Amino acid sequence: MRILLIEDDPKTSHYIARGLSEAGHICDTLSDGRDGLYAATSGDYDVIVADRMLPGIDGLSLVRSARAAGMRTPVIFLTSVSGVDDRVEGLEAGGDDYLVKPFAFSELLARVNALGRRPPPQEQQTVLRVGDLEMDLMSRRVTRAGEDIDLQPREFRLLEVLMRATGRVITRTMLLEQVWDLHFDPRTSVVETHISRLRSKIDKPFASPLLQTVRNTGYMLRVGG
Missing domain, CATH: 3.40.50.2300 (Response regulator)
Structure with missing residues (x-):
């Protein structure tokens, strides 16, 4: 290097x-x-x-x-x-x-x-999409099937991290670092609590779930999970 x-x-x-x-x-x-x-x-x-x-x-x-x-x-x-x-x-x-x-x-x-070893940064995207879920990073608007979804700032960041890694597992440690900027485990359920809140907003009102829990590993967004 x-x-x-x-x-x-x-x-x-x-x-x-x-x-x-x-x-x-x-x-x-x-x-x-x-x-x-x-x-x-x-x-x-x-x-x-x-x-x-x-x-x-x-x-x-x-x-x-x-x-x-x-x-x-x-x-x-x-x-x-x-x-x-x-x-x-x-x-x-x-x-x-x-x-x-x-x-x-x-x-x-x-x-x-x-x-x-970090991958080089990609060109900045302004709109992220996973199936019928869409996030506009400029207006900070999230919709699914055309319906607006109201997210708190931390929920928005959490969803952004997951959407940028669609189809890949994001571990709890990675979420702590990327969403909360914590490089240690606070020994709380902060990740699990926010994942639950996020799931209730982007999945439960809709027919097909996108947010998957990968047992003993982490979480991922995937269409047709």
Whole structure:
């Protein structure tokens, strides 16, 4: 993979770049946020690793600007701040992962490889369809057989994730990550409760169910289940 590393501490930058190169990756290094923004939006990178505190512009502003310009490359933030609010701020700025300093290089490498294995983002769809179920992402309207379905924001997001993966099983862990942005199991029935509510709205009033429970695995949307 080709990786862009934006880190202003020379020792840290050299340490990471050497490790990534030894792991078989191509690593370009920069130390300034403005230079990093230009490279992120003009270069062809598989993963970007960016420090939050950078000269020029900070890492959060860098990623926000790059996302606004249409950059879709996965980003891992490196930071010395570890509070929950700081992690949330990084993710909301457009980051895909967050690693607190000091860190083990093996963990960074594992996270880089994991992001690099993600399928490339597809062109943005504005309307999703599964059988007679339709979701308009622009108007945030959901209908089935022409009838409007009123969904709460979390139910809408849950249905969107399922519709984008039509015919494939989505596990409980995947739903926690993609719908609730939880990377741990809260040991509650939040997923099951929302699935039940969603099923009551998109399936029960209609003749054929679309939302399937795959025993001991997860859930999927499928026509003719």
